[in-house]
Amino acid sequence: MQVTPMNVEVKGKSSSADKADGETIIEVRGIRKVYAVNQTALTVFDGLSYKIGRGSFLSIIGPSGCGKSTLLKLISGLETPSGGEVFFNGRRIDGPPKGMIYVFQQYTKSIFPWRTVLQNIRFGLDSQKSLPAREAHEKCMEYVKLVGLQGYENYYPYQLSGGMQQRVVIARALICEPDVLLMDEPFSAVDAMTRAILQELILKIWSTLPITVLFVTHDVDEAVFLSNRIVSLGRAPATVREDVAIDLAYPRDQIRTRGEERFNGFRQRLFSSIFLQEKEGIPNA
Amino acid sequence: MAKRWPGFLLIALLLLAWEVASLNKWIDPVTFPPVSKIATSWWPAVAGGEIMRQMLPSLWRIFAGFALAVVVAIPLGLVMGTVPIIYRLLEPITEFVRPIPSSAYIPVAILVLGIGNEMKIFVVFLACLFPILLNTYGGVRGVDPVLIDTGRTFGISRLKALRQIILPAALPSIMTGMRISLGIALIVAVVAEMIAGSSGIGYYILDMQRIFRVPEMFAGIFTLGVLGFLINFCFLKVEGHFLKWRGTSVET
DSSP states (O other): OOOOHHHHHHHHTTTSSOOTTSOEEEEEEEEEEEEEETTEEEEEEEEEEEEEETTOEEEEEOSTTSSHHHHHHHHHTSSOOSEEEEEETTEEOOSSOTTEEEEOSOHHHHSOTTSOHHHHHHHHHHHHOOOOHHHHHHHHHHHHHHTTOTTOTTOOGGGSOHHHHHHHHHHHHHTTOOSEEEEESTTTTSOHHHHHHHHHHHHHHHHHTTOEEEEEOSOHHHHHHHOSEEEEEOSSSBOEEEEEEOOOOSSOOTTHHHHSHHHHHHHHHHHHHHHHHHHHHSTTO | OGGGHHHHHHHHHHHHHHHHHHHTTSSOTTTSOOHHHHHHHHHHHHHTTHHHHHHHHHHHHHHHHHHHHHHHHHHHHHHHHHOHHHHHHHHHHHHHHTTSOGGGGHHHHHHHHTTSHHHHHHHHHHHHHHHHHHHHHHHHHTSOHHHHHHHHHTTOOHHHHIIIIIHHHHHHHHHHHHHHHHHHHHHHHHHHHHHSOSOSHHHHHHHHHHTTOHHHHHHHHHHHHHHHHHHHHHHHHHHHHHTTTOOSSOOO
């Protein structure tokens, strides 16, 4: 991955608010997605456009079933749009591109249970380049340490807790040195304390590596805590209802940041917007 | 192994009951000679090499047929599991041929291949083929889509995905198919030997029955029991080695 001086500069400003006004790394242009559900067409997107700035930590939130995960899948190239295009570094996406790694919500299904922690991470490295054995091992160990799993490198996934498995999956993605990390509700299946710790971990990683994070979550608090920008989608066919720069200072702290009045301001505003939509969607609610 | 002693104790008790019942003529001692008598005719047969001489051709047929089935069924199952058109082409014929007991093919096999080893290996091969094939393509088709997508997001080739993701993910299922096949291989080899030919443990059992050497007949049957047990035991060891990542408890 090329670390341009501009990248570094963007990172350097990380305490300031909106970093997403830099160069565009991903552009979604007039995207359409239609699914056939029980012989009726379900239109998830009908001409959605959006630009994502390099180096941003962008969260995508919205009412359930609005297509948050679908959007991420379309950007990743794992799914193909019914119309419109997605550009990554100026190139049209046609299948999963290099430089982008998708982290699945179901980490237990995405981790390779037949590989140890180290071998799982090694898979990521081997998928990108082949290094001499010794060098490869050292590099893998570096990422074992980055996610705090030293001492567990020879464990099999079944011997690890959910939070640790998710760390393995994240390390396996990061060792590819992707420009963009796509995370689909990555912490929704771990307990609250583990989630808080993993949130700090991902923030630490984002602020040290030149990386753009797209983060899908149903948890508004989590989105506000992590992101420097939040996109709130409406009900399907989804459009961008809100596009909010979260100008809270980094580094953020689980206790201090969440206690700030402005944190609550963002939270209230985004939460009520989604909550009202959720209620509209439920008859007799 | 340590926790299995009640089971082994039961076997010992049953043998003892047989012994006592036969000695007291509660059961016909000609048809069911005392276990001690079976043992005394078993030991010379084993030590004298007679059982071994009969066992070796049987073992060869079992493992040759089984190995052939593994070599054919696993690649075929992988292709059927990953290429939908091949699956749609071959699945119906598989489902049609599979329920026919493989012993029913023995008469045909004799016509085509004679009564020698080729026929027996072929019948064992055919019997072993389907459990492995079904469990291979079943396992492959059952691989979680998230695992497949994980391979795609890392940008690895389809061939690499087959080797590094699909094969290991389907391995537990493939191993199950292989274990089932090994059991069937033993059965079919013995049946084939009883129907035709002049060697093998199946032939030995039938031959001893025909000349009324009942203790030797039972010695052959018991030998099969021990053989089946040992084959399964060894296979479980192999399986445990390859699937050691499927632990059930958390080590700390």
